[in-house]
Amino acid sequence: MVVVTNSQMKQIEENSLKYSMSMKRLMENAGSAAAMFIRRTMEVDGKFCTVFCGRGNNGGDGLVVARKLYESGANVVVVLTDGDPATDQAKEMMELIAPMDVALVYYEKEDPAYLKERLEATDIIVDAIYGTGFHGQLDEKHRKICELINGTTAQVIALDVPSGVTCDTGFADEYAVIADMTIAFDSYKPLHVLPVSVGYCGEIKTADIGIPPQAHEGIEGQFILVDNEFVFSRLPKRRRDSHKGSYGKLLNIAGSQKYMGAAILSTMAAMRAGAGYVTLASTKEVCRTALPSLLEAVMLPLKQGKEGHISYESLPEILEALENSTALLIGNGLDVTQDTCRLVYEVLKNAKCPVIVDGDGINVISRNIDILKQTNCNIVLTPHMKELSRLTTLPIEQLKQDRYTIGANFAREYGCTVVMKDAYTATAGADGRMYINTTGNAGMAKAGSGDVLAGIIGGLAAQGIDLVTAAAAGAYLHGLAGNYAACKYSQYGMLPREIIDQLPKVFLHNDR
Ligand SMILES: NC(=O)C1=CN([C@@H]2O[C@H](COP(=O)(O)OP(=O)(O)OC[C@H]3O[C@@H](n4cnc5c(N)ncnc54)[C@H](OP(=O)(O)O)[C@@H]3O)[C@@H](O)[C@H]2O)[C@@H](O)CC1
Ligand SMILES: Nc1ncnc2c1ncn2[C@@H]1O[C@H](COP(=O)(O)OP(=O)(O)O)[C@@H](O)[C@H]1O
Ligand SMILES: [K+]
Incomplete structure (x- = not known):
């Protein structure tokens, strides 16, 4: 339309x-x-x-x-x-x-x-x-x-x-x-x-x-309403003669002593979104704790800093893993410390594959926004309103009135895709378009739902789906799976992990 x-x-x-x-x-x-x-x-x-x-x-x-x-x-x-x-x-x-x-x-x-x-x-x-x-x-x-x-x-x-x-x-x-x-x-x-x-x-x-x-x-139409047709005309069916290498490798740099769940939820969501390999790069403690829930993931256990975060000394190992990844997800539950700031900056400067930045990754970037101009990769940022306010240094009230123009200008200025998470998520593409999402429900307003979305987008991007589509389609799938979760567990009772559990149903209903 x-x-x-x-x-x-x-x-x-x-x-x-x-x-x-x-x-x-x-x-x-x-x-x-x-x-x-x-x-x-x-x-x-x-x-x-x-x-x-x-x-x-x-x-x-x-x-x-x-x-x-x-x-x-x-x-x-x-x-x-x-x-x-x-x-x-x-x-x-x-x-x-x-x-x-x-x-x-x-x-x-x-x-x-x-x-x-x-x-x-x-x-x-x-x-x-x-x-x-x-x-x-x-x-x-x-x-x-x-x-x-x-x-x-x-x-x-x-x-x-x-x-x-x-x-x-x-x-x-x-x-x-x-x-x-x-x-x-x-x-x-x-x-x-x-x-x-x-x-x-x-x-x-x-x-x-x-x-x-x-x-x-x-x-050119600037606003696009994301619907089933938009999403599934862009998500290819899996080929009968394919293998795990056909579906990409996601490197997920996430988690800290304080936020272990974020690492688990984002990794699990990426696997459920169809990625061939998902590697969780986190502290040894997070990897050890996460393993029983993430049997299919590859673990990259890293040295832990004093505050329970990934130590900056792990940078060489991370960059090595990045070399053969087809997408990078960074930020979920990383925590904001001096070490994680340096780590995010260096990783972003070195990344060549598509990158999804969520949570603390966004908070870190907000402290030094020009880092976005020193990268050689396509980036998706997934801020909620407060994070968008930090990124743009504009008050939330102003964003509420005019987030479409503000998000589009930001995406254009920094050459990235911005998923503005909200009850009605809107994705501002670096292509100048605005993708409007209508799936989702208030049961998703719970800590951890955003980690699930970031994982879904990361999983899609790893498979080679272009970043704007991965972002817009990811928000749609996330909301639809959330709607199924609400039907099964109620909006009060549903948990973000159950959004992941319902993703297969969304795919099944669409012959994927
Ligand atoms: N181009 C064409 O020939 C055709 C146009 N068509 C029709 O024209 C419509 C657009 O018409 P329009 O541009 O004249 O604007 P319209 O909406 O009637 O009102 C503008 C007036 O309201 C004022 N105003 C604004 N905000 C205000 C506020 N908060 N409080 C107070 N005042 C406020 C505004 O003031 P200003 O912005 O100048 O300060 C201006 O004086 C379009 O929707 C379609 O129906 C069709 O006929 C096809 C052919
Ligand atoms: N009322 C709502 N309706 C639909 N989706 C919602 C609603 N509230 C929150 N969400 C979705 O849940 C997610 C919450 O993300 P976020 O606030 O980053 O959570 P966290 O960082 O704790 O995981 C976003 O994708 C947002 O769009
Ligand atoms: K009218």
């Missing part, structure tokens, strides 16, 4: 002018298409429709819908929320509707009691206050209007965007319109697929507004 951003949509509209399209025609088409969807979905003749129009082009679309619904026999009232239209096209639409028997009321001048009464009798509300041009938050007046809309029992149809939702981030004001149906003009925009905003849209329909296909040429 192609999803275009606000500026890409503007570019597409501009391009269409080269093919004898006009902005006025586009608006007429948009409003007509929306009215047609409404007519197809519900009875309009004799119904009470109230159309809320802002001053911008979204409001202009609303004026067209009002005219078309009136022509279909509806009793129509237009509420101008911000006075007369401000754009040329919208002004023209105002001139067309003026002679009709459609009541045009100015929100500010109208008696609130009349509006309340009208809304109680209204069957269909059209929300044309703000479209793709909205950003930031609703002011008091618009919050009141949206509250009125959300408080009715009428069907609410949003044109292009439910008012109060920002197009490219999906960030919704807490009073944003909650629509029953949203009619997306020409293309899906990020808000139509982003988990944070999709709930405001209701059913989503795309309307052809007459933009010729050529106007879309050169516009």
